[in-house]
Amino acid sequence: MAITDILNAVVSLKKEDVVENVIAEINKGTQVDDILNKGLIEAMDVVGARFSSGEVFVPEMLMAAKAMQAGLEVLKPYLSSDTAAQKGTVIIGTVKGDLHDIGKNLVAMMVEGAGFNIIDLGVDVDTDKFVTEAQIHNADVVCLSALLTTTMPAMARTVEAIKEAGLKVKTIIGGAPVTDAYARQIGADGFSDNAPGAVALIRKLVAVAA
Amino acid sequence: MFTIIGERINTTLGNIKKAVENKDIEYIREDVKKQTQCGATYIDVNAGARIGHEEEDMKWLLEIVQGATDLPLCLDSPDPQILETAYALVNKTPMINSISLEKDRFDSMIPFLKGKNCKIIALCMDDSGMPKTSEDIINRAKTIVGELENIGMKRDDIFVDPLIQPMSVDNNNGTMVMDAVKAIMQDLGGVHTTGGLSNISYGLPKRKIINRSFLLMMMANGFDSAIMDPLDKDIMAALKTGEMLAGHDNYCMNFLTSVRAGEIEA
Numbered sequence: 101m102a103i104t105d106i107l108n109a110v111v112s113l114k115k116e117d118v119v120e121n122v123i124a125e126i127n128k129g130t131q132v133d134d135i136l137n138k139g140l141i142e143a144m145d146v147v148g149a150r151f152s153s154g155e156v157f158v159p160e161m162l163m164a165a166k167a168m169q170a171g172l173e174v175l176k177p178y179l180s181s182d183t184a185a186q187k188g189t190v191i192i193g194t195v196k197g198d199l200h201d202i203g204k205n206l207v208a209m210m211v212e213g214a215g216f217n218i219i220d221l222g223v224d225v226d227t228d229k230f231v232t233e234a235q236i237h238n239a240d241v242v243c244l245s246a247l248l249t250t251t252m253p254a255m256a257r258t259v260e261a262i263k264e265a266g267l268k269v270k271t272i273i274g275g276a277p278v279t280d281a282y283a284r285q286i287g288a289d290g291f292s293d294n295a296p297g298a299v300a301l302i303r304k305l306v307a308v309a310a
Numbered sequence: 311m312f313t314i315i316g317e318r319i320n321t322t323l324g325n326i327k328k329a330v331e332n333k334d335i336e337y338i339r340e341d342v343k344k345q346t347q348c349g350a351t352y353i354d355v356n357a358g359a360r361i362g363h364e365e366e367d368m369k370w371l372l373e374i375v376q377g378a379t380d381l382p383l384c385l386d387s388p389d390p391q392i393l394e395t396a397y398a399l400v401n402k403t404p405m406i407n408s409i410s411l412e413k414d415r416f417d418s419m420i421p422f423l424k425g426k427n428c429k430i431i432a433l434c435m436d437d438s439g440m441p442k443t444s445e446d447i448i449n450r451a452k453t454i455v456g457e458l459e460n461i462g463m464k465r466d467d468i469f470v471d472p473l474i475q476p477m478s479v480d481n482n483n484g485t486m487v488m489d490a491v492k493a494i495m496q497d498l499g500g501v502h503t504t505g506g507l508s509n510i511s512y513g514l515p516k517r518k519i520i521n522r523s524f525l526l527m528m529m530a531n532g533f534d535s536a537i538m539d540p541l542d543k544d545i546m547a548a549l550k551t552g553e554m555l556a557g558h559d560n561y562c563m564n565f566l567t568s569v570r571a572g573e574i575e576a
Contacts, residue, residue: 158478158513199412199439202479202512223439249322249358250388277322277359 103130103139106171110143113160115167122171132178136215140168140175144213148296158206161295165209183215188240188306191233191269193221195254200247203275203295207243210295211302227254227261234262234269240309241302244288246275256286263287270305274298312553313469313502313535315384315405316350319375321359321367330360330367335374342378348540352405353379355396356386364392372399384431388415390422397426405429407537408471411436411454424461431469431504432458434490440473447472447490448497455498465500469535474505477520478513484524488531495532504535507545522548529556547574 103125109117118140125135147164150156156164192208194201201223212218219237221229234242242262244255255278259271272290273283283291289305292298318341321327329337342353355375357367364387375383382402387393393406408431409419423430434441434450441447451470458468472490475483491503510524511517522545525536529552540546551574554565568574 154515157515158476162479197414199435199437201439202476205479224437248388249361252361 103134106135106139107143107146110140110164110167110171111146113163113167115163115170118167118171119174122174126175126178132175133183135175136172136179136183140171141213141215144168144210145296145299148210148213148299152294152296161206162209165213168213187215187217188302189217189219189237190241190243190302191219191221191230191237191239192243192245193225193230194223194245194247194275195251195258196224196226197254198246198248198251198275199223200275201245203247204243204245206295207245207274207292207298210299211243214299214303216302227258230258231261231265231267234267235265239269240306241270241272241289243298243302244271244273246273246278249277252277252282255282255288259286259288268309270309272298272301272305311351311534311558312529312549313351313504314349314540314549315352315354315407315504315535315537316345316348316540317354317506317537318345318539318541319353319371320356320386322356327359330357330371333370338371338374339378342375345540346379346381348543349546350381350540351535352384353381354384354386354407354537356407357392358387364389365395368392368396369399372396376401388419390418393422397428403427403429405431405469407431408433409454409458410434411450413437416457420457420461423458423463429467429469430458430463431471433471434473440475441486441490444486444489444493447487448493451490451494451498451501455501465498466502469502469504470494470498471505472503474507474509476512476514477510484510484527488527491528491533492531495534502535503533504537505533506537508538518542518544521545525549526552529553543573550574 106121109121151161190211194204208218208220230242244258246252246255255273262271270289273288274292280291290301292301321330355371357364357371360367382404383400384405384407385393385396386407406428410433432454434447455468472487474487477483494503507521511520550565550568553559554562559565
């Protein structure tokens with residue numbers, strides 16, 4: 101029994117094995133932070149990398165996240181309450197007028213799998229709501245999603261509103277029609293066209309800010 | 311007859327965006343000619359990707375596209391002002407892509423559609439988001455078809471889009487639309503059903519076999535139009551075979567003609 105068993109169980113999508121191995125490690129007295137970081141989170145990084153390289157696909161990413169979350173549930177009572185907040189708080193939503201949430205949900209899931217405190221505001225989110233929620237939760241990063249070319253301007257308005265409010269929070273954008281050039285044009289801090297890429301970007305932005 | 315809406319002239323696709331930026335007339339012409347030769351019924355034209363340039367890009371594209379094909383066009387924009395401009399420029403009765411039950415979109419599209427001679431794609435989308443069950447889809451279809459009939463549109467001009475969602479995120483996404491299409495074609499006799507076929511395969515490998523298998527399963531439930539790539543030879547072969555198997559091809563003549571033309575291989 102070792103932490104790598106947890107990692108392997110997540111990577112091989114075996115939820116029951118993840119739970120079993122997490123319990124075993126806790127009983128052995130392994131540091132819970134190690135179980136979280138070197139077991140569960142690192143496993144999601146492996147899955148994310150394999151997704152990016154085209155070895156695994158969306159349903160497998162979903163299954164891995166479910167397996168990871170099952171392990172996290174077992175671990176939660178042992179973790180100090182601010183473990184996720186320590187890594188950073190990330191707010192996500194689709195912008196005003198856009199009701200397409202598949203991409204947003206995949207990113208939210210992977211960000212959670214990376215150990216961040218994720219606050220999902222859902223779809224069709226008002227500009228003001230992004231601003232106030234970022235303020236309330238002292239967020240590190242706000243992720244804006246849009247699938248439609250027609251709702252992309254709402255991203256620009258939201259990024260602008262966040263800046264006007266004087267928040268230090270970083271903004272990143274994503275979605276089928278969104279490009280790196282558009283992110284620069286509207287003054288967002290970054291862009292990703294896939295979920296693991298969004299995780300890497302958030303880590304970078306949070307590390308720079310820290 | 312199955313209505314094929316050729317999806318390739320869309321500025322959200324990198325190659326088309328580039329061609330529009332570079333005013334590459336020949337590239338657009340060639341693509342449209344190929345879609346026409348391969349059996350498209352409508353050519354979809356979407357100029358929405360270059361924000362702030364939609365009207366200019368739409369006008370430019372319409373001139374080139376109509377110079378390259380005699381097919382009617384499917385005008386793809388949520389903006390009634392752009393659609394008014396485009397409508398005035400088309401030579402044949404166009405299809406409009408699209409209206410939905412989202413309040414802002416619905417309220418702005420209805421005045422545009424009133425009195426126009428056109429076909430319309432009606433999305434089963436409302437302000438509560440994507441449909442989650444086949445009942446959601448069916449109820450929204452009934453509402454939007456009723457509203458369109460109220461302004462004088464004929465059912466034969468209405469193409470209901472049930473909104474195809476990826477299999478990769480929910481096991482029920484295939485049956486949900488298939489059940490809905492079956493009910494819509496029965497309960498709203500005379501309307502058509504269409505949709506972006508390739509959404510079904512998002513997040514999975516070997517997308518083409520998923521798309522064409524799903525097309526056949528949808529056709530078995532009455533699906534009679536798709537927004538798709540007519541240059542994909544395999545899906546076109548599957549489509550023609552499906553039409554034949556559904557009994558829409560007398561004496562299998564279209565099938566046989568396509569086989570002799572080398573369009574269907576097995």
